[in-house]
Amino acid sequence: MLSTLSRNITFGTTYTAIEHCGQGVNTTYHLLCAKFIKGELIPFKQESFETLKDITAHIPKKQHIHLVVNNDQVLAKQVPTHSESLHAVHQAFSSIKIVEFYYQVTTLESEQYVTICRKSYLDELVSTYEKLGYYVTGWSFGAQSIQTILPFLNKEESIVTSSQRIYTSLENRVTIHNEDVAVSQYDLEDITIPSTQLLNLGTLIWAVNPSANTSQNNFTERQKELNSHYKNQRFLQIGLPVALGLLLLIFLGNFLVYNHYFSAVDSLSKLEAVNRIQKDNLQEKEALTAQKQKRFEDVIKSSSSDVSRMADIMLSNMPEEILLTIWEYQPIARKIRQGKPINLTKDQIIITGIAQNNVSLTEWITYMEQLDFVAHVAINELSQEVKSSRFTLSLTLVSS
Numbered sequence: 579m580l581s582t583l584s585r586n587i588t589f590g591t592t593y594t595a596i597e598h599c600g601q602g603v604n605t606t607y608h609l610l611c612a613k614f615i616k617g618e619l620i621p622f623k624q625e626s627f628e629t630l631k632d633i634t635a636h637i638p639k640k641q642h643i644h645l646v647v648n649n650d651q652v653l654a655k656q657v658p659t660h661s662e663s664l665h666a667v668h669q670a671f672s673s674i675k676i677v678e679f680y681y682q683v684t685t686l687e688s689e690q691y692v693t694i695c696r697k698s699y700l701d702e703l704v705s706t707y708e709k710l711g712y713y714v715t716g717w718s719f720g721a722q723s724i725q726t727i728l729p730f731l732n733k734e735e736s737i738v739t740s741s742q743r744i745y746t747s748l749e750n751r752v753t754i755h756n757e758d759v760a761v762s763q764y765d766l767e768d769i770t771i772p773s774t775q776l777l778n779l780g781t782l783i784w785a786v787n788p789s790a791n792t793s794q795n796n797f798t799e800r801q802k803e804l805n806s807h808y809k810n811q812r813f814l815q816i817g818l819p820v821a822l823g824l825l826l827l828i829f830l831g832n833f834l835v836y837n838h839y840f841s842a843v844d845s846l847s848k849l850e851a852v853n854r855i856q857k858d859n860l861q862e863k864e865a866l867t868a869q870k871q872k873r874f875e876d877v878i879k880s881s882s883s884d885v886s887r888m889a890d891i892m893l894s895n896m897p898e899e900i901l902l903t904i905w906e907y908q909p910i911a912r913k914i915r916q917g918k919p920i921n922l923t924k925d926q927i928i929i930t931g932i933a934q935n936n937v938s939l940t941e942w943i944t945y946m947e948q949l950d951f952v953a954h955v956a957i958n959e960l961s962q963e964v965k966s967s968r969f970t971l972s973l974t975l976v977s978s
Contacts, residue, residue, distance in 0.1 A: 587816075588809055589715075591615055593785050594637055595778035597646035598703075599740045605649060608740060609636055610778035614786050617919035624775055630706065639711035640815060642808055644785050645703070646777045647695055647719050648741060654693045654720040656754065659685055661901055663794035666690045680800075682719045684793040685903045686752035693719035700797075704804065713808040716785060716801055718793070721754050723780030726790050728752070730766045730913055738762050740774045768916035787920065789907050888927075888951055888975070895945050897938035904930035925975040928958075933967045943971065951976050 597608040607630060611623035625636050637643075655670040663683040667676065670692040679694045704714045721742045728746065731737055737744045738759040745753040762773040771779060784791040835853070839846040885907055896902075906928040911921040933939040947955050952973055959970035 593782050595644045595781045599648045601650040608774045610775045642713045642715045644781045645717035651699050652695045652719045656689045680797045682722050682795040715805050723777050726780040726783045738773045739776050767913045899934040899938040902931040927973040929971040
């Protein structure tokens with residue numbers, strides 16, 4: 579509840595995503611706004627426009643925005659899976675100066691989808707939004723966010739976005755091609771959404787549930803800076819009027835006190851007594867507020883530290899013959915349904931990977947079952963391939 583309250587105070591309940599697609603001056607902007615209330619993401623506005631300045635007609639100033647950069651400034655390629663995302667970037671784009679680019683890498687079945695974009699272009703885009711009165715707090719490149727939507731599309735043989743066609747049934751491969759495509763409609767568990775908004779919806783799911791984002795990138799620190807900048811502006815936006823209002827009340831109270839003093843000495847004495855009581859109550863409330871704030875920060879730090887500790891212990895003893903592709907803490911419990919909240923599976927970790935031999939996998943499972951914070955390890959999937967085995971494990975943690 580505290581984390582939800584903190585997020586609502588910081589970001590509000592309205593989340594906005596804007597996709598940039600097209601080439602050169604022929605850029606189209608697709609806007610999606612959604613409410614996140616009681617764990618449920620509810621889209622309520624969809625717009626498309628040709629000029630970025632048109633955004634001011636659709637959303638209020640000072641709104642935080644997540645971008646989907648899906649235009650000719652983004653290069654994309656699929657390569658065989660690597661354990662390190664940087665290796666995949668070098669294989670896909672060997673001739674680039676990596677320090678000049680932001681990259682994002684997602685594992686799709688047996689391959690990795692690699693996208694890059696110049697830092698100068700993205701930073702200029704962030705600056706343009708800020709000049710218009712908006713704050714960019716996150717972004718994704720190309721069709722990266724489709725990974726969040728794929729499980730809800732009922733195994734379609736091909737899916738279209740605003741400018742890609744994604745094939746999902748070619749020998750268990752997910753293949754993404756840039757194409758000029760017609761707009762299609764998709765039903766995501768009773769939510770009907772056009773193909774032009776699929777990537778925006780995926781990005782907003784990442785925004786409200788960061789653990790659903792399994793991609794790797796080199797712009798996490800940059801996004802933290804932008805989030806910190808937005809939070810500071812949000813504090814000024816909310817805190818300054820409250821502080822001014824409080825000062826106004828104090829000045830008004832002082833005026834009434836002194837005015838009453840000149841009219842009746844006896845009334846002033848009583849009023850002083852009342853003021854002392856009010857001061858004591860205010861100090862008690864301030865102390866209680868400080869105590870609650872410290873408790874909230876301690877809970878947040880403790881939760882983050884526990885997850886990191888568990889990951890370090892399990893991974894430090896993982897055999898070299900095992901390669902992990904997915905590590906998901908508290909995954910989404912069920913598919914997204916209209917009118918239903920997005921529920922997370924508490925105290926659970928889903929691990930997916932490839933093992934060169936089953937002996938190493940068995941030894942690692944046995945090791946994890948003996949950990950004091952693991953209640954149970956279940957094998958959800960184990961499929962034998964030519965020289966390896968693909969597996970999915972479900973770890974139930976001991977409730978804290």
